[in-house]
Amino acid sequence: MALFDNFDLAGSAMSAQSLRLNITASNMANANTIAGSKDEVFKARHPVFKAVMQDAQEHTTGVQMAGVLEDNTEPLAQFSPGHPLADPDGYVYSPNISVVEEMVNMMSASRSFQANVEVLNTTKQMLQRTLSLGE
């Protein structure tokens, strides 16, 4: 029955979106993490989703994480010679993360999550009504 596939579909989308939310949270948490050299700087991560065929006959497609991309933008150098982590030239480095951008990502992820919860609830109601057919 096709309706049961909805649970797998919405479930896969919900876990993908919650992973995205996790990654966004760690990006935001580390937006101000300072490092002593360019190589040690925290790199922002971005999830990439891909569609996976779940049931070829019913044409249902779930979501899966295809991978996580590391952001390779140049870190921000800050001149602060008094900092204990400063390099010989007196610079400390922080990741080039835009908190606003990450906030938008977070909202997008939580809205998509909500949409799938809604699908799940509706499907549950549909199945319940089907079970009580003929009563």
Added chain:
Amino acid sequence: MDAALDKALGIHDDALKLRSQRSSVIASNIANADTPNYKARDLDFQKMLSVAASQQQPAVQLKTSHAGHLGGSEGSGQPVSGEMLYRTPTQPSLDGNTVDTQAEHTRFAENTFMYQASLSFLSSKFKGISYAIKGQ
């Protein structure tokens, strides 16, 4: 299913099957709202329903030599497949995704509503049959 009962239920059991199939397709679209290069899909409900309706009378019937024999009309047993189409995107997006979440939501709601309509039709059919059997 018994041929007479199948006939009594009419097109509604096929409609119910197709509605549940369509709900999965639309749920796939909503699930993949953030997937790059995903193309939103839908099925041509009217076309598939008419195919399903035409399949109700099977081409091959079992031979019966006694009034009590069954004709074996399991016509609507196999799944109806076919018209899976791609949606025409209303707005272009850089990542190649063609899902319009709001539009998919309304379609999902509409499909659910129609599913419940088919359910209530079936329910009243069953009530009619049960009334005919019991006579009260």
